[in-house]
Amino acid sequence: MIYAFKIGFLEVRWVDIIDILLVSVLLYQVYKLLKGSVAVRVLVGFLSLYLIYLVVRAAQMELLAGILGQFMGVGVLAAIIIFSQEIRKFLLILGKTSFRKNGVLESLLIWRKKKPKVNMNLTAVIEASKSLSGSNTGALMVFSRNTELKFYADSGDLLDAFISKRLLISIFNKYSPLHDGAVILYEGKIKAARCLLPVSERENLPAQYGLRHRAALGMSEATDTLILIISEETGQMSIARNGKIDSNLSAPEIRKKLNRYLNEEEEEATETDKKESLEVAS
Numbered sequence: 425m426i427y428a429f430k431i432g433f434l435e436v437r438w439v440d441i442i443d444i445l446l447v448s449v450l451l452y453q454v455y456k457l458l459k460g461s462v463a464v465r466v467l468v469g470f471l472s473l474y475l476i477y478l479v480v481r482a483a484q485m486e487l488l489a490g491i492l493g494q495f496m497g498v499g500v501l502a503a504i505i506i507f508s509q510e511i512r513k514f515l516l517i518l519g520k521t522s523f524r525k526n527g528v529l530e531s532l533l534i535w536r537k538k539k540p541k542v543n544m545n546l547t548a549v550i551e552a553s554k555s556l557s558g559s560n561t562g563a564l565m566v567f568s569r570n571t572e573l574k575f576y577a578d579s580g581d582l583l584d585a586f587i588s589k590r591l592l593i594s595i596f597n598k599y600s601p602l603h604d605g606a607v608i609l610y611e612g613k614i615k616a617a618r619c620l621l622p623v624s625e626r627e628n629l630p631a632q633y634g635l636r637h638r639a640a641l642g643m644s645e646a647t648d649t650l651i652l653i654i655s656e657e658t659g660q661m662s663i664a665r666n667g668k669i670d671s672n673l674s675a676p677e678i679r680k681k682l683n684r685y686l687n688e689e690e691e692e693a694t695e696t697d698k699k700e701s702l703e704v705a706s
């Protein structure tokens with residue numbers, strides 16, 4: 425066996441160094457993922473308990489070690505249940521990174537067909553958004569390029585209607601029975617209205633963000649979607665994507681971001697674009 429170096433009786437192999445590096449990267453990614461969420465506290469609680477268990481076991485305190493041991497036995501299962509959202513997010517990020525343009529996996533999967541451009545009536549969306557923003561009418565629109573988001577669409581009223589400016593304005597009119605919640609747009613259609621979105625549990629959000637923004641952020645954390653928010657209070661238009669909110673955007677900026685999202689050109693976003701985005705809770 426080839427050793428990298430020796431510290432006293434401890435022989436360190438190259439594999440050990442790689443192992444430590446990989447664990448460090450993994451722990452850093454987990455920390456980045458959980459940063460700012462309540463899950464961090466649960467994780468710290470778990471780790472503290474595990475440390476106490478190690479100490480108790482080393483001190484041979486049989487009774488306490490037995491009780492904590494039982495708890496640790498189901499710990500992995502409990503962690504999977506408690507961190508299900510975070511694990512999902514982590515796998516999503518992993519999948520997304522591996523499938524990036526020129527990614528290793530993508531070059532291996534040569535049969536992967538190039539997706540056709542999504543045909544969406546963006547002019548209607550932009551015109552409706554300008555009108556809603558101008559009249560301070562709150563709105564929440566979820567754009568999906570890969571799935572029809574059946575689970576979320578089922579929480580509202582199914583429409584399956586072609587997108588038009590008038591329809592969007594009518595839905596979000598505050599006297600309309602459909603105005604509450606979000607609309608889901610997929611493959612050029614308004615799939616459903618009055619949909620319930622998952623609310624983000626981030627703690628350090630700006631004070632002006634109420635439930636509408638939290639729901640948009642939560643949806644962008646849980647799924648590969650882009651969410652357009654129109655504030656009822658200020659009329660401002662914002663976009664939530666990948667756990668970030670870009671606030672106070674103009675109509676051309678919204679169109680650009682929607683175009684980029686729908687046509688999978690996001691990786692080509694310029695550095696300036698990236699800097700402009702306000703990373704919430706980081």
Ligand SMILES: Nc1ncnc2c1ncn2[C@@H]1O[C@H](COP(=O)(O)OP(=O)(O)OP(=O)(O)O)[C@@H](O)[C@H]1O
Binds near residue numbers: 619632633639654
């Ligand atoms: N989980 C949810 N899913 C979908 N829509 C939601 C959800 N929670 C709240 N909303 C929508 O947000 C509206 C409440 O918005 P609220 O005023 O609390 O948010 P806000 O972020 O301060 O936005 P605004 O700037 O428009 O006031 C609700 O009437 C509803 O339409």
